[in-house]
Amino acid sequence: MSLKLRNNQVKSSETRAICGLERLWGTSPLKSHYDVVLIGGGIHGLATAYYLAKEHGIKDVAVLERRYIGYGGSGRNTAIVRANQRTQENVKLYDEGLKLWPKLIDELDFNLMFFNCGNLNLAHSEAAVSAFRLAVSTANFCNVQSELLDPQQCKELVPALDISDRPYHPIHGGMYHGPGGIVRHDAVVWGLAKGAFKHGAHIHQGVEVLGIDTDGQKITGVQTNRGSISCNRLAVMAGGYSASVCEMVGMELPVHPLTIQAMVTQPLKPFLHHVVSSGAYHCYANQTLKGEVATGAHMDPQVNYSTTPTAWYMKHQAEALCEFLPCLKGVKFMRIWAGLADMTPDMAPIMDGNVMYDGLFIDVGWGYFGFKSGPITGKYMAEFIADDEAPDILKPFALNRFLENRYMGETAGATNYGHWN
Amino acid sequence: MSFTITCPICGERDVYEFHFGGRDRGPPPSHDNLTIEEYLRYAQFRTTRTEAQLEWWFHSNGCGSWFTTWRNPANNREEKPQEMSNDQQ
Ligand SMILES: Cc1cc2nc3c(=O)[nH]c(=O)nc-3n(C[C@H](O)[C@H](O)[C@H](O)COP(=O)(O)OP(=O)(O)OC[C@H]3O[C@@H](n4cnc5c(N)ncnc54)[C@H](O)[C@@H]3O)c2cc1C
Numbered sequence: 022m023s024l025k026l027r028n029n030q031v032k033s034s035e036t037r038a039i040c041g042l043e044r045l046w047g048t049s050p051l052k053s054h055y056d057v058v059l060i061g062g063g064i065h066g067l068a069t070a071y072y073l074a075k076e077h078g079i080k081d082v083a084v085l086e087r088r089y090i091g092y093g094g095s096g097r098n099t100a101i102v103r104a105n106q107r108t109q110e111n112v113k114l115y116d117e118g119l120k121l122w123p124k125l126i127d128e129l130d131f132n133l134m135f136f137n138c139g140n141l142n143l144a145h146s147e148a149a150v151s152a153f154r155l156a157v158s159t160a161n162f163c164n165v166q167s168e169l170l171d172p173q174q175c176k177e178l179v180p181a182l183d184i185s186d187r188p189y190h191p192i193h194g195g196m197y198h199g200p201g202g203i204v205r206h207d208a209v210v211w212g213l214a215k216g217a218f219k220h221g222a223h224i225h226q227g228v229e230v231l232g233i234d235t236d237g238q239k240i241t242g243v244q245t246n247r248g249s250i251s252c253n254r255l256a257v258m259a260g261g262y263s264a265s266v267c268e269m270v271g272m273e274l275p276v277h278p279l280t281i282q283a284m285v286t287q288p289l290k291p292f293l294h295h296v297v298s299s300g301a302y303h304c305y306a307n308q309t310l311k312g313e314v315a316t317g318a319h320m321d322p323q324v325n326y327s328t329t330p331t332a333w334y335m336k337h338q339a340e341a342l343c344e345f346l347p348c349l350k351g352v353k354f355m356r357i358w359a360g361l362a363d364m365t366p367d368m369a370p371i372m373d374g375n376v377m378y379d380g381l382f383i384d385v386g387w388g389y390f391g392f393k394s395g396p397i398t399g400k401y402m403a404e405f406i407a408d409d410e411a412p413d414i415l416k417p418f419a420l421n422r423f424l425e426n427r428y429m430g431e432t433a434g435a436t437n438y439g440h441w442n
Numbered sequence: 443m444s445f446t447i448t449c450p451i452c453g454e455r456d457v458y459e460f461h462f463g464g465r466d467r468g469p470p471p472s473h474d475n476l477t478i479e480e481y482l483r484y485a486q487f488r489t490t491r492t493e494a495q496l497e498w499w500f501h502s503n504g505c506g507s508w509f510t511t512w513r514n515p516a517n518n519r520e521e522k523p524q525e526m527s528n529d530q531q
Pocket residue numbers: 060061062063064065066085086087088089090091092093094095096097098099100101102228229230231258259260261262266281282283317358359360361362387388389390391392393394395441442
């Protein structure tokens with residue numbers, strides 16, 4: 022049967038539905054003008070298109086994706102969601118993002134497989150415990166659940182942990198954030214594409230933006246491999262490639278493209294019921310609903326655009342995991358892959374509008390945090406584009422902070438103590 | 443992606459022996475009349491292109507020297523820009 026259906030000559034929508042082949046989104050003709058053009062078919066571009074069409078009645082919208090939707094970080098991340106960022110501005114945004122998932126599942130009528138299993142961060146030094154104490158206070162101040170645990174309590178949550186003094190970095194404590202967990206990343210891409218298309222947005226795959234047109238102070242359109250497209254408003258949401266897209270209008274950004282790698286083991290019986298991260302071992306892991314242990318964290322330190330994994334990192338990950346989860350000794354890795362992160366110096370994103378040119382919006386610099394915050398950012402970027410005024414929640418994320426020496430404090434909680442997802 | 447970097451003293455070695463020191467941006471701007479904005483632009487704003495760039499590397503797990511070399515972030519190969527490789531240097 023699958024052979025017969027292969028050439029897209031499926032007879033009726035009824036046949037398609039019976040065979041489970043109903044398309045989630047359709048193709049649209051590429052018009053020569055759109056009110057709004059969004060560059061990048063990742064979660065951010067698709068979510069913005071969805072909310073523009075659904076909540077602001079702006080349906081003359083095109084998402085331009087040079088490869089296929091989900092080709093970038095959106096289809097490669099480890100799908101971890103949480104709201105215990107370091108600074109209040111960030112916690113607020115991510116908390117709304119976290120609370121949005123169940124609502125979005127209803128709205129899109131699509132199962133995003135939200136598994137709120139909770140995130141456990143391990144502290145391997147007294148300094149890390151102090152850093153966690155600060156992070157827990159910030160979270161609680163913002164009404165986000167987060168608590169400090171002693172090693173015994175960590176062990177109760179994750180019995181497979183080695184809390185003895187055998188590991189090179191023994192466990193001194195932990196920070197537990199119950200409302201976080203995992204969401205199926207591909208499902209989010211597909212669900213948002215389905216929703217955006219249903220409300221009238223166009224999704225164009227295989228359309229690469231090669232240049233940006235301006236007239237005086239205004240954005241007027243884009244040059245693509247399929248010809249020029251004029252538009253009134255343009256947003257750059259191109260993930261790891263954002264800095265090169267912005268360069269098309271001569272805009273320099275404090276954004277560094279870096280490769281992050283991730284991998285999964287063979288499927289195992291359920292033994293790990295929470296996301297576990299360790300700063301000292303530079304490693305995080307969770308067991309997927311299929312039983313595989315999905316694990317990552319390593320970011321190649323040199324700027325680059327390659328998405329090839331390394332043997333060095335596989336070895337690192339195996340050693341790190343076997344230290345704090347010794348039951349994983351002998352388990353095999355099945356797959357490894359890599360994607361790009363667009364990292365800023367303060368590890369917080371840049372969301373801005375009418376920058377350099379009227380009608381130019383940017384939503385970039387998401388580093389390794391852009392999955393969990395994708396839909397909520399799309400919602401607020403849509404509002405920004407529709408009203409031509411930054412919503413209060415996005416104001417602290419303007420590009421100018423990097424020119425005024427007002428960096429956000431996200432790095433203080435992150436690299437050393439275990440938040441890279 | 444794993445690749446090699448050529449240390450002027452030790453020769454071609456695995457990248458994991460090195461510490462990346464960033465793109466060479468020339469000497470820092472003079473402090474006379476330097477505005478915060480100019481300094482911050484110099485320190486953090488840059489576009490990584492898919493073409494060879496001159497970079498600083500530190501052979502941290504080797505001889506301990508700092509040196510510059512050309513690398514293309516698109517493919518991680520050590521290669522000189524077109525213009526330079528043409529004139530035989
Ligand atoms: C291995 C890994 C693990 C991660 N883990 C997590 C995690 O656990 N939790 C979390 O929150 N985040 C995580 N992230 C980060 C997250 O994946 C990204 O921040 C997020 O996907 C960014 O989404 P986006 O829509 O902005 O960009 P992307 O998904 O990268 O989409 C950008 C799109 O733009 C397209 N594009 C680029 N240039 C052009 C052009 N000129 N014309 C047209 N299209 C163009 C690209 O093809 C791409 O599809 C991880 C990332 C990686 C790589």
